[in-house]
Amino acid sequence: MDQLMAIKAFARVVEAGNFTRAADSLDMPNATLSKMVQELEAHLGIRLLQRTTRRVTVTPEGREYYEKTQRILHDLDDIDASFNVARSRPRGALRIDVGGSTASEVLIPALPDFIARYPDIRIDLGVADRAVDLISDNVDCVIRGGPLDDSSLIARKIGEATLITCATPAYLKHYGVPAYPDELKNGHRLISYLSPQTGRPFPFRFERGGEKTEIKAEYRVGVNESNAHLAAALAGLGIVQTFTYATAAHIDAGRLVEILAPWRPARYPFHVVYPQNRYVTHRLRVFIAWLQEIFPARVGR
Structure with a gap:
């Protein structure tokens, strides 16, 4: 058993809420993912997940194991990033959710600049005014305006609109x-x-x-x-x-x-928001920095 990969697979099931979405996000067969989690449970001698035909729930032991291993995974990612970022270009898919008018009037017109800077990043853009579940929908970040109430999310202010x-x-x-x-x-x-x-x-x-x-x-x-x-x-x-x-x-x-x-009412704040328990990839870091650079002038008109 590749324990590190098994831990990452288990964490993705916890975050996605079921095996199907987790397997899709990891680009592996559902059966392979299920076997990895079962092997991890056998190795630990505890049940991490409670499975039924309709849903998957995390056991108390599974929740504790998830929280402890997340800290280790984050530390490993930070170590890797400290050696790799300086000599590698950010690459891979970045899934972003944004409201309709913000997408059509602000983000999409500016995207050619981002793509020119980071040609190895693929943008998957979800456009809707509804709120999404960043964990279960496997979204890297959302761009939203107004007050933020969810303390489980990290928000970076990117501008104020009129x-x-x-x-x-x-x-x-x-x-x-x-x-x-x-x-x-x-x-x-x-x-x-x-x-x-x-x-x-x-x-x-x-x-x-x-x-x-x-x-x-x-x-x-x-x-x-x-x-x-x-x-x-x-x-x-x-x-x-x-x-x-x-x-x-x-x-x-x-x-x-x-x-x-x-x-005219008070100016309206906009933030980029992402889960606090998910590692911030190099591609997400550069996207957030780019938003903080271009967003104020585009929404402050």
């Missing part, structure tokens, strides 16, 4: 241009962004001179994907609050008009 409120010229001609946020409650049509997780609308937020207010008026249209959210505004369906990086070209072309400019 939110604006806007609508089409035709809409404003028909319904009028509001001068104060409270006017949105009276006769205006709002396009709300709906949480992909809960379905609840995010309120329209405003701030001026330290004064903050939120508008939770009934919306006419709700959308749970950021590109479609903006498309609804461009169709003249109502007033939208979204990021300047998504609207800049439309504002410049006159397709959208900013309103309530003195009431």
Whole structure:
């Protein structure tokens, strides 16, 4: 038995939540992975995983073994990296998850620069506004905006975006241009962004001179994907609050008009997030450094 490989295989099952996803991520047959874990259990004389036809759960002994061996694996990876990074180019697949408008307006237009710098890294890009499970979905990192509540994840701030409120010229001609946020409650049509997780609308937020207010008026249209959210505004369906990086070209072309400019809300933080118990590969390190370099200017418009 290759004990080191068996430990890595066991760890991947714990992280992925089942043998099938773990085997796929390691590019090995399911039967081979299962045999490696069984041999490791026989070697240790303990049961690491409890298997049923529907799920795999980690035993208390398995959880303890996982946590202790992860520290060893991380130390080994750091030792290897200290010798290899200086003379090798980062290579391999990097799986990234990012929201719709951030992908189309910020990340994808900048990717040619990253690929030119690191031609041996392959990008697997998952685009959706919904949250993913980084462990079970085998995602290296996600790019997300807003507050972060999950303490099991590590977050690196990569920039701050500006939110604006806007609508089409035709809409404003028909319904009028509001001068104060409270006017949105009276006769205006709002396009709300709906949480992909809960379905609840995010309120329209405003701030001026330290004064903050939120508008939770009934919306006419709700959308749970950021590109479609903006498309609804461009169709003249109502007033939208979204990021300047998504609207800049439309504002410049006159397709959208900013309103309530003195009431722009506080800048919106963006982070790159990854699991704290997973080794940070060379390719992920350079990707994070690249994001911190290019992201502020691209979202801060």
